[in-house]
Amino acid sequence: MKEASPLSLKVTLQSIREGRFQSLDQCLAREYQMSLAGISKRVSNDFSEGVWARLVDKDFAPKWDPPSLEGVSKDMVEYYFSPLGELEPELVVPTVLREPYI
16 A cells, blocks of 8 residues: 555545445446546546656556555545536446346
């Protein structure tokens, strides 16, 4: 965990805590929403920084922003769980097509 983005660690922890009480469909929709927020660069460039450090620089030494857990604000984490914008499509999980449990 020392190598992971502090922001991603806090976002993941909140997702796990919320997901314990949600259906699979709700969890998938939340993961989709979080993924879009993570690549948007509106709060942090950590996703791009991590990819760059591993695949381009190959030094495995990303410069996280913020660099520590203490620097991650509640607002930064909450952004990952905020409603999607008008231009971003909602995830529709075809639950009607699934077979019921036997």
